[in-house]
Amino acid sequence: MKYLLSAFFAMTLFISCSSDKEPQKTDYTVENEKEITDYIAKNKLTATRSDSGLYYIINEPGTGAKPTATSNVTVSYRGYYTNGKIFDQSTAAGISFGLNQVIKGWTEGIPYFKEGGSGALLIPSHLGYGPYDYNGIPGGSVLIFDIKLIKVN
Known part of the structure; x- marks a missing residue:
């Protein structure tokens, strides 16, 4: 009986912990x-x-090459929520990545700019991380990125 109660308690704890990971x-x-x-x-x-x-x-359309949704680009950015709280940012030198390897909002949004261009992307959650928490970003979050397209690699 003691083992049965322990097993029941462990199972209840496991179920309640695992259900916390599912979005409400x-x-x-x-x-x-x-x-x-x-x-x-x-x-x-x-x-x-x-x-x-x-x-x-x-803000600035840029004058250089224009990326496609599969281009590799170098972008400097600052990511924040609508309340102004910054959750991520690059250095001024930026980071390089393939546009087919990032959130949908970037894959769609970065090609609106040419090299040297700058502006902002306001990304609803379905084009970001969806309903799931991701690296401290709460599920369902609107993400804003100030971006500068430094180079289409």
């Missing part, structure tokens, strides 16, 4: 859209919305 909600489309449009209005920004729900702002 999986579709944040409506909330993300409102959060992004409120952020744009509050900060008096002019942004363009793509069919996927990505918003982008081109």
Whole structure:
């Protein structure tokens, strides 16, 4: 009986811990859209919305090569939430990566710029990390990236 109770307790603990990893909600489309449009209005920004729900702002279009969704690029960036809290940033020298190896918002958004271009991407969660927590980024989060496309490699 003692072993049966121990096994039951262990099973209950395992189930409750594993269910914490599943998102409570999986579709944040409506909330993300409102959060992004409120952020744009509050900060008096002019942004363009793509069919996927990505918003982008081109401060400087750039004059060099234009990447495709599969290009390897070097980008400097600062990533933050709509409340201004920074969650990641590169050095001014940037980082290099393939656009087919990053979140969908970057794969779609970076090709709006040419080399030397800069601006911002406002990414709803379905084009970011979805409903799942990822490296400290809460599931369902809107992500904003100030970016500069340094080079199409």
